Amino acid sequence: MELFIDSANPEEVIEAYATGMINGVTTNPSLAAKAGIPYKEAVQKIIKAVQGPISLEVLSTEFKGMVEEGRKLIKYGENVVVKIPMTVDGIKATQILKHEGINVNMTLVFSTYQALLAAKAGADYVSPFVGRLDDGGTQGMQMIEEIRQSYDNYGFETKILVASVRSTLHVEESSIYGADVATIPPGVFWKLFEHPLSKLGLEQFLKDFKEAGVEPLV
Ligand code: G3P
Numbered sequence: 136m137e138l139f140i141d142s143a144n145p146e147e148v149i150e151a152y153a154t155g156m157i158n159g160v161t162t163n164p165s166l167a168a169k170a171g172i173p174y175k176e177a178v179q180k181i182i183k184a185v186q187g188p189i190s191l192e193v194l195s196t197e198f199k200g201m202v203e204e205g206r207k208l209i210k211y212g213e214n215v216v217v218k219i220p221m222t223v224d225g226i227k228a229t230q231i232l233k234h235e236g237i238n239v240n241m242t243l244v245f246s247t248y249q250a251l252l253a254a255k256a257g258a259d260y261v262s263p264f265v266g267r268l269d270d271g272g273t274q275g276m277q278m279i280e281e282i283r284q285s286y287d288n289y290g291f292e293t294k295i296l297v298a299s300v301r302s303t304l305h306v307e308e309s310s311i312y313g314a315d316v317a318t319i320p321p322g323v324f325w326k327l328f329e330h331p332l333s334k335l336g337l338e339q340f341l342k343d344f345k346e347a348g349v350e351p352l353v
Pocket residue numbers: 141161162163264266267298299300318
């Protein structure tokens with residue numbers, strides 16, 4: 136499973152990318168507002184630093200505007216994936232952009248039936264928002280299981296990109312349910328490396344070694 140970082144802040148992206156565990160980046164207008172530097176500059180820095188797909192979202196809500204924006208956004212770099220919202224216009228725009236060979240990530244997906252439409256439209260990625268469903272009292276990860284089943288039933292190649300990730304458990308379950316990608320906010324990404332027993336175990340190993348006065352090998 137691939138891991139993307141869900142941030143438009145170049146410092147956060149570059150720090151996470153340096154671990155070698157990050158395969159791509161997703162942004163959205165809310166994250167752009169929190170980039171910390173002008174959005175254009177942030178995107179240029181991220182594209183320069185990261186080898187892998189970078190999702191940039193359109194702001195238009197009608198399909199002609201989405202298509203025009205998409206055509207312009209890909210000029211930022213050959214790894215740009217145009218993020219299109221799940222609406223009737225978004226579905227129309229996705230088909231046109233795909234016809235032109237432009238990669239699309241269909242975002243704001245909250246159901247298996249919306250994900251089916253994204254796949255039928257030819258989207259490269261579908262972004263189901265699990266955390267926001269959880270917030271509303273629905274099991275977000277169940278949708279991931281269902282989308283996997285639905286896509287496998289028909290051989291759709293659209294990648295399931297789990298979005299609105301709020302916890303390490305979301306990442307863990309993404310892998311169990313066969314998602315292709317999880318896009319992770321930096322706060323959750325760094326927690327993936329941690330376990331209280333990893334920390335305690337390391338401390339104990341080093342303490343035992345030191346106390347016994349063992350000669351180090353190197
Ligand atoms: O990139 C879209 C998604 O990950 C947003 O997450 O936490 O705002 O629901 P959140």
